[in-house]
Amino acid sequence: MTGAKVELSCKDCDKGIESCACCDEEDCGSAICFECLVTELGQSLAQPHDHGG
């Protein structure tokens, strides 16, 4: 079948994703889901509130 969408899965957790959360590409060879990217970059670190918590 032509024009079929390539199935992507996260390189870390194997979850099916539509596009790579890092580069937004649908044919990324190192596709990663948002949750794993957040973990990989430590972006899940709790940030202090403006008002000091």
Add this chain to the structure above:
Amino acid sequence: MGLATEGTNASRPRAGDVCRKDVPTCRLGERMGEVRDGVRAAGWDACVVTNDERVVFGLLRSAELAGADASATAEQAMRPGPSTYRPFVGIEEMAEVMLEHNLANCPITTSDGRLVGLLVKEDAARVALELHEREHHHEEDQP
């Protein structure tokens, strides 16, 4: 505003330190002909599409800048909702993902989406390498 960064990693460079704050920006309704001319005149090949509060809506990398019709708006030409990264992410981690995914640049934003700057792959890789070499030499100097 958050608390001051503390601890043993406080001096390690982060995405927010290395990103370029002088990246050109444009608004959704601006025409690509003028955007392209302005960006190139400033010596850039990328432009971030924001609103007046610097909230990021899209990104124009070299392909979008080169390929867009001059009469098209930035909104029509941009990559909408690009992946953004927080300023506190370590430069080594950023360099690693940018090299792995061949990202020429990526927007660094606050958690509410406001632009801090654009991190360029070559800058991230250079600073990460300098950091690595500095730490390697430091280890060799230890008795």
